[in-house]
Amino acid sequence: MSAPQATRTTALHAGAWWLWALGLATAASRTTNPLLLGLLVGVAGYVVAVRRTDAPWARSYGAFVKLGLLVIGIRLVFAFVLGSPIPGSHTLVTLPEVPLPDWAEGVRIGGRVTAEGMLFALYDGLKLAALLICVGAANALANPSRLLKSLPGALYEAGVAVVVAMTFAPNLVADVQRLRAARRLRGRPDRGFKALLQVGLPVLEGALERSVALAAAMDARGYGRSARVPRAVRHTTSALTLGGLLGVCAGTYGLLGDTGAGYGLPLLLAGLAAALAGLWLGGRRSVRTRYRPERWGPRACLVAGSGIAVAALTIWAGGYAPAALHPPAFPLTAPVLPLWPAASLLVGLLPAVVAPAPAPAGATAPAADPATTRATRTAKTAQKEPSQ
Amino acid sequence: MIRFEQVSVTYGDAAAPAVQGVDLTVPEGELCLLVGPSGVGKSTVLNAVCGLVPHFTGGTLRGRVTVDGRDTRTHKPRELADVVGTVGQDPLAHFVTDTVEDELAYGMESLGLAPDVMRRRVEETLDLLGLAELRDRALTTLSGGQRQRVAIGSVLTTHPKVLVLDEPTSALDPAAAEEVLSVLQRLVHDLGTTVLLAEHRLERVIQYADQVILLPAPGAPPVMGAPSDVMAVSPVHPPVVGLGKLAGWSPLPLSVRDARRKAAPLRARLETVTPPRPVDAARTAEAAAVAEVTGLGVRRGRIEALHRVDLSVRRGETVALMGRNGAGKSTLLSTLVGMHQPSSGAVRVGGVVPHRTGPRELLRQVGLVPQEPRDLLYADTVAAECAAADRDAAAPAGSCRALVARLLPGVPDSVHPRDLSEGQRLALALAVVLTARPPLLLLDEPTRGLDYAAKARLVEVLRGLAAEGHAIVLATHDVELAAELAHRVVILADGEVVADGPTDEVVVSSPSFAPQVAKVLAPLPWLTVPQVAGALEGAV
Numbered sequence: 001m002s003a004p005q006a007t008r009t010t011a012l013h014a015g016a017w018w019l020w021a022l023g024l025a026t027a028a029s030r031t032t033n034p035l036l037l038g039l040l041v042g043v044a045g046y047v048v049a050v051r052r053t054d055a056p057w058a059r060s061y062g063a064f065v066k067l068g069l070l071v072i073g074i075r076l077v078f079a080f081v082l083g084s085p086i087p088g089s090h091t092l093v094t095l096p097e098v099p100l101p102d103w104a105e106g107v108r109i110g111g112r113v114t115a116e117g118m119l120f121a122l123y124d125g126l127k128l129a130a131l132l133i134c135v136g137a138a139n140a141l142a143n144p145s146r147l148l149k150s151l152p153g154a155l156y157e158a159g160v161a162v163v164v165a166m167t168f169a170p171n172l173v174a175d176v177q178r179l180r181a182a183r184r185l186r187g188r189p190d191r192g193f194k195a196l197l198q199v200g201l202p203v204l205e206g207a208l209e210r211s212v213a214l215a216a217a218m219d220a221r222g223y224g225r226s227a228r229v230p231r232a233v234r235h236t237t238s239a240l241t242l243g244g245l246l247g248v249c250a251g252t253y254g255l256l257g258d259t260g261a262g263y264g265l266p267l268l269l270a271g272l273a274a275a276l277a278g279l280w281l282g283g284r285r286s287v288r289t290r291y292r293p294e295r296w297g298p299r300a301c302l303v304a305g306s307g308i309a310v311a312a313l314t315i316w317a318g319g320y321a322p323a324a325l326h327p328p329a330f331p332l333t334a335p336v337l338p339l340w341p342a343a344s345l346l347v348g349l350l351p352a353v354v355a356p357a358p359a360p361a362g363a364t365a366p367a368a369d370p371a372t373t374r375a376t377r378t379a380k381t382a383q384k385e386p387s388q
Numbered sequence: 389m390i391r392f393e394q395v396s397v398t399y400g401d402a403a404a405p406a407v408q409g410v411d412l413t414v415p416e417g418e419l420c421l422l423v424g425p426s427g428v429g430k431s432t433v434l435n436a437v438c439g440l441v442p443h444f445t446g447g448t449l450r451g452r453v454t455v456d457g458r459d460t461r462t463h464k465p466r467e468l469a470d471v472v473g474t475v476g477q478d479p480l481a482h483f484v485t486d487t488v489e490d491e492l493a494y495g496m497e498s499l500g501l502a503p504d505v506m507r508r509r510v511e512e513t514l515d516l517l518g519l520a521e522l523r524d525r526a527l528t529t530l531s532g533g534q535r536q537r538v539a540i541g542s543v544l545t546t547h548p549k550v551l552v553l554d555e556p557t558s559a560l561d562p563a564a565a566e567e568v569l570s571v572l573q574r575l576v577h578d579l580g581t582t583v584l585l586a587e588h589r590l591e592r593v594i595q596y597a598d599q600v601i602l603l604p605a606p607g608a609p610p611v612m613g614a615p616s617d618v619m620a621v622s623p624v625h626p627p628v629v630g631l632g633k634l635a636g637w638s639p640l641p642l643s644v645r646d647a648r649r650k651a652a653p654l655r656a657r658l659e660t661v662t663p664p665r666p667v668d669a670a671r672t673a674e675a676a677a678v679a680e681v682t683g684l685g686v687r688r689g690r691i692e693a694l695h696r697v698d699l700s701v702r703r704g705e706t707v708a709l710m711g712r713n714g715a716g717k718s719t720l721l722s723t724l725v726g727m728h729q730p731s732s733g734a735v736r737v738g739g740v741v742p743h744r745t746g747p748r749e750l751l752r753q754v755g756l757v758p759q760e761p762r763d764l765l766y767a768d769t770v771a772a773e774c775a776a777a778d779r780d781a782a783a784p785a786g787s788c789r790a791l792v793a794r795l796l797p798g799v800p801d802s803v804h805p806r807d808l809s810e811g812q813r814l815a816l817a818l819a820v821v822l823t824a825r826p827p828l829l830l831l832d833e834p835t836r837g838l839d840y841a842a843k844a845r846l847v848e849v850l851r852g853l854a855a856e857g858h859a860i861v862l863a864t865h866d867v868e869l870a871a872e873l874a875h876r877v878v879i880l881a882d883g884e885v886v887a888d889g890p891t892d893e894v895v896v897s898s899p900s901f902a903p904q905v906a907k908v909l910a911p912l913p914w915l916t917v918p919q920v921a922g923a924l925e926g927a928v
């Protein structure tokens with residue numbers, strides 16, 4: 001089945017993308033094999049590359065990749081300076097060790113840096129980076145505000161507040177850039193940390209003013225209109241929600257503790273049911289309706305299913321090939337790519353085929369030079385192509 | 389449809405009411421224009437209609453405001469959302485969602501309309517406002533005119549009976565402003581919507597108005613009446629009305645068409661007189677170039693913002709940069725202060741290359757007042773701001789304060805720059821920039837939000853500076869300002885210079901950049917009311 005072009009009607013449910021990405025992330029958390037992790041990042045990256053649109057949120061993927069690299073870097077620096085719990089025989093360098101008082105026993109600064117320790121840190125950092133990249137992929141592929149539309153009515157208003165808060169950050173960055181540029185006009189240096197600090201107050205002032213203006217606009221456009229509900233219903237809602245949450249807490253405590261395994265699960269389930277009923281009942285206060293909500297179709301099932309399958313297969317692989325999923329850092333060995341776990345990760349490529357494809361932009365770009373083609377394409381997209 | 393009964397509004401700690409004695413009725417299906425100088429409470433009146441005053445802003449409202457029979461005292465803004473649609477000055481601050489289609493649907497979702505109704509209305513509104521092409525676009529990628537149309541559309545989908553707009557065309561180029569106004573016109577005529585709008589640029593809107601409400605001074609009761617009657621007594625009026633007053637036409641013309649019909653005798657009288665050239669051409673031709681731009685190309689991201697731009701600015705010369713929103717005017721100005729690195733060509737300002745020169749050094753060569761003058765102001769009093777400016781420019785203490793006293797007489801030292809009016813803030817920013825005495829002065833969209841009086845003061849100040857030998861480049865949409873000030877007009881389109889020549893030659897022939905006086909008196913090359921007034925006095 002060939003994928004249709006992504007339009008508002010065919011767009012995949014945002015939840016499907018998140019399930020897929022969380023599936024990949026679960027798989028990433030189950031292995032430290034760098035080859036498998038690399039493969040996983042490759043799978044996520046490929047799907048993002050072929051199914052990402054030109055929307056603003058789609059650009060966040062690059063930021064997540066950079067964040068992942070930063071995490072690896074930090075993990076390595078820490079391992080380098082603070083040492084590693086892994087024993088090792090291949091010493092790379094020996095740093096001067098800082099003498100620490102007795103109460104800091106177990107903490108070490110400086111000393112021997114072993115290849116094994118660094119390798120272990122690298123594997124560990126890779127795992128975290130892969131997790132981040134999976135989240136980044138979901139962010140790039142699914143419109144965060146569309147996801148909110150799937151929230152229950154009672155939570156919608158809180159959700160809008162979250163979305164508005166999320167647009168705060170990019171606006172803040174734009175403000176900082178503008179004001180730093182303006183510093184140049186005053187003849188003050190526009191680079192450096194001090195420049196950033198000095199524009200802090202005006203930037204916050206601006207952000208606050210914008211928030212107030214937005215709040216006024218939202219109020220005038222009917223945000224927060226609520227239907228009249230009988231007192232009894234209101235009280236039942238509060239009782240159900242509070243009781244449900246208490247039940248969830250107590251149930252979880254029971255499940256995690258040693259003694260309460262018997263009553264833990266039923267209490268948890270009852271609490272969940274009560275909380276959900278409270279949410280549903282609370283939704284009656286809200287008069288909102290939803291404009292063109294995304295539908296959960298067969299393609300969404302396939303995409304979500306592929307993510308869940310990757311997670312399940314990797315967890316299963318943890319049973320039959322634990323050594324391949326966790327290559328030891330000590331003694332030093334080259335990791336191998338286990339065939340079946342690798343093959344099961346490739347299931348995650350399914351969305352690259354079944355998910356609706358973004359509209360081809362700049363189909364008429366005549367230039368052969370790839371850089372120019374890209375430039376024309378972006379320029380065109382910015383001007384007229386509908387970007388989904 | 390809208391009734392104000394003896395309304396006065398006093399904000400929290402203010403000594404005097406912001407508006408008082410407002411007693412008026414706006415009938416259904418009228419386009420009603422609210423005019424008056426800055427700071428007379430136009431925004432207060434507008435926000436009282438949608439209930440934001442006093443529910444959101446605080447303050448005390450005495451009297452009664454009813455909209456479609458609903459008292460704003462007992463109805464919160466959200467409960468008026470289905471009868472009043474409000475669009476503020478900055479459309480970006482109005483947007484809640486991120487794409488055009490979602491934005492149009494947002495208000496209806498809040499009201500809880502059925503999904504099929506919402507779908508139908510979104511499609512209708514997309515067609516009505518000509519937004520169908522843009523339906524999936526992210527709001528941040530739209531141009532100014534498109535944003536304003538989306539903002540209007542987003543409140544139209546709930547089918548409000550009243551539309552309230554605060555300066556809908558101030559930030560727009562002439563063509564985009566036409567676009568927005570024709571939409572409003574259509575709403576009033578086809579759908580019977582009542583429109584109440586405040587606007588400083590009267591020359592754009594006055595001919596569409598059915599009624600004009602004039603707030604003559606802070607705290608003074610409003611005057612309401614037919615546009616030509618109100619204009620006869622209004623302290624703010626467009627050039628065409630000024631010309632009509634000068635020539636003694638009655639009733640006063642409101643549009644270029646009305647004026648042209650009456651202007652035949654005036655044209656005949658002026659035919660024999662040559663308009664005073666705004667500049668001694670010989671002097672500028674000899675004067676040294678302050679800035680020289682050759683073959684300039686600038687890329688912003690992957691978009692080529694400027695392409696092969698040539699421009700040279702001489703001492704004592706005022707150049708107006710005009711063109712659509714996004715034509716590259718601001719980019720050109722920021723390149724002149726070194727914020728962008730040219731991808732091709734060369735820029736030299738007073739002998740230095742801006743993007744390779746440190747801010748401290750560059751300050752002495754060129755100064756830019758940005759679109760939002762507030763960006764330049766960091767301190768919390770005028771005095772502190774001036775002291776900082778003296779330090780930045782290494783000027784003797786008190787030089788900035790002396791400039792402020794000249795540009796902005798009567799402003800106390802202790803005022804916070806934020807509490808100044810739009811025009812005062814601009815003057816303060818201008819003084820701060822001028823402290824370093826740069827030979828080249830750049831202004832980006834200086835008249836946004838200024839009323840006619842503030843604009844006249846700005847014109848005065850800039851003329852003085854040009855006479856002292858400063859070269860001035862202003863990027864503006866305001867054709868009247870360009871006509872009054874500029875010796876030369878440069879028109880940019882898509883990053884290229886499409887016209888460059890003396891003001892009268894460039895603007896008289898252009899339908900969108902010609903000032904009203906030029907349109908009325910064409911083919912004679914008269915540009916402004918003072919010019920004509922001077923000539924008539926001379927003739928008498």
